[in-house]
Amino acid sequence: MRVSFVADSSAWGGAEVWLSHHLRRAADNGATAALVCTAAVAHGFARLGLDLDRAVVPLTRHAAAAPSVRAALAAQRPDVVVVNLVDPASNAAAVAAAQEVAPTVGVLHLVGDTRAGEERAALCALYRRMAAVVSPSHEGRDQLVADLGVDPARAHVVPSGVDVPPDPAGPAGHPVPRIGAFGRLTAQKGYDVLLAALRRVEPPFDAVIGGAGRDGDALRAAAAGLPVTFPGWVDDARAFLAGIDLFVLSSRVEALPLVLLEAMAEGLPCVSTDVGEVRRALGEDVVVVPVEDAGALADALAGLLADPARRADLGARARARAERSLGADLMAARTFRVLAGVAGGGAG
Template sequence: MRVSFVSDSDGWGGAEVWLTHHLRRAAGNGATASLVCAEPVAGGFTGLAVDRAVVPLTRHTAAAPATRDALAAQRPDVVVVNLVDPASNTAAVAAALDVAPTVGVLHLVGDTRTGEERAALAALYRRLAGAVSPSAQGREQLLADLGLDPARVHVVPNGVDVPDDPAGPAGHAVPRIGAFGRLTAQKGFDVLLAALRRLDVPFEAVVGGTGRDGERLRAAAEGLPVTFPGWVTDVRGFLAGLDLFVLSSRVEALPLVLLEAMAEGLPCVSTDVGDVRRAVGEDAVVVPVEDAGALAAALRGLLTDPAARALLGARARARAERDLGADLMARRTFAVLSGVAARRSGTAGP
C-alpha cells in the first residue's frame, strides 16, 4: 500500500509530530510512505527516510496545483491530508482528491463556516474516502456539521513514543512546574499565570514555546518565579527538569505534549479539553477549562504533597505504557487506510 501524507501548515506543532510518528512506522504496518509538505514545516521532516516533495503553503488559498502535481508523481493508493482545522486546508484536500482516495485527519475542531460556505465545505468533505480524529468531539463535528458517513469517520486516540528510561519527577527542593506550546490564546497560558498568582506555596515555573502572545505573557508573569526559555527543541530534556507538568489549553483534541509528559512519569494537571478525561481517566488531575481557581487548587495539592506527586507520576507512566503509545496509534491509523485501499481495489477490508 502506497500512502502519501500531506502537511499543509504554516508552523510546526502536534499535527506534524503526529505525522512524523506515522511516517516512521509505515513500513512496519505494511505501507510505503511518502510526504508532500509545505515550505514552512519542511525542515522538521529532514532526515526521515521517505520520498519528500516540498511545495508552497496553500492553507487559506483556493487551489494547490503544486500539491496535486507532487502527489500525482508519488502515485499513491491513498492520500492522508493533515487538517489544521476543518476549513483552512480545502485546497490541499481538493488536490488530493484529484489524485487518489483521500483520508482527512482532523486534529482540532474549529469553524465550519455557515450558509453557502458550509455547504461547499460539506460537499468537499463528503468526497473523502474516510476521516480520522483523535477525539470524539472532532468526529462529532465532522458528522453534525459536514454530514460525513458515520461508518467512515474514526476516532484514533493520539499516541507518543514511550521511552524505556522515563525521567520521572526531577526532585527539586522547590518543585518546578512546566508547560510548553505555542504562546497563543488557545494554549491558555494566561490562565496558568493567573493560577500561579494564587499559589501561596513555594514553586518555580517554566513555560517553553514561542508565539504571538509571548510579550504579553512575559508581562503578565512579572514578579512570579516564571521563566520563558523559548522554543523547546529537546522535549525529553525539558520534561526531565520538571516535577509537575501542566496543560492549560482552552481547545485541544488529545494533546501529544500531555501524553509525552505522562510517558516520562510526570504527575500532570490538565484542563478538560477534547478527549483528555476519556483517555487519561484518573491518571492525571483534570480541571475545568479557563478556571484559574480550580487549576491553582490542583497545583497546590500536588506541590504540598510529594507522595501524591510520585504516585500520580507512576500511574501516568503505567497509563502511557498501556494505552498511549505511538505504535498502537499507528496500527489503528494504518488499519483505516488499509480499508480505504481495499475498497478502491475491490477487495474485502474494514
C-alpha cells in the same frame, strides 16, 4: 500500499509530531510513505532522517486552490492520501487537490469553525467525498458527523500515541518543585490562564513555559513578578520534561494532546484542562480541571505542590497508563488499518 501524507502547515506543532510518528512506522505497517509539506515544517521532517519521497510546496491554508499540492501528489502516485487538518476549514484547498489524485483521508486534529452559507455547503460537500476521516477525539468525530455530514461509517476515532521511553525520567526532584508547560505561545494554549492561576498559588515553586509564538511578549509581560521563565522553543521534549516536577496543560482547545501524553510517558504528575479526549482517555491518571478556570487550576496545582506523596503516586499511574494504552505503535497500527481499508476499495 503507497501513502502520501500532506502537511499544509505554517508552523511545527502537535499535528506534525503526529505525522512524524506515522512516517517512522509506515514500513512496519505494510506501507511506503511519501510526504508533501510546506517549507515552514520541512526542516522538522528532515530531522527524522527518513529515506522517503518528499516534496516541499507553498502554504495553501485558506487558499482557493492548491495546484502545487496536486502536482506533487500526482508525481508520487499514491494509493491513498492523508491530509493533516489543522481545523475543519483551513486546509480545504489541499484536501480538494488530494481528492483529484487518489482516495483521501483527512485527520482532524482540532474542532473548529465550519463556516456558514455557501462556504459551509462547499465544505460539507468536500468532507462527504472523503474516503475516511480520522480524529483523535470523539468530540472531533461528532463534529465531522453532525456538522459536516460525514458518513458515520467513515468517521473514526484513533486516540493519540507517543514514544514511550524505556527509561522514563520521572520528576526532576528539585527542592523547590518546578511546574512546566510547553507549546506554541498562542491563545489556544491558555498560558494566560496558567499565569493567572500561578498568581494564586503560594510559593515555594517555580515554573517554566517553553515555546514560541505570537503571544510571547504579552505572556512575558503578564508573568512579571512571578517565578516563571520562558526559555524559548523546545527542540528536545524529553530534555525539557526531565527538568520539571509537575506538568500542566492549560489549553482552551485540544483533541488528545501529544505533549500531555509525552509527560505521562516520562512518569510526571500532570494537571490538564478538560479538553477533547483527556477525561475519557486518561481517566483518573491526570488531574482534570475546567477550561479557563484559573481558580480551579490554582487549587489543583497547590494541592499537588503541597503533597509530594500524591505527586509521586500520580506520576507512577501516568507512566503505567502510557505503557498500557498510549504508545505510538498502537496509534499507527490503528491508523494504517483505516488506510488499508481505503486503499483496498473499502470505506475505511
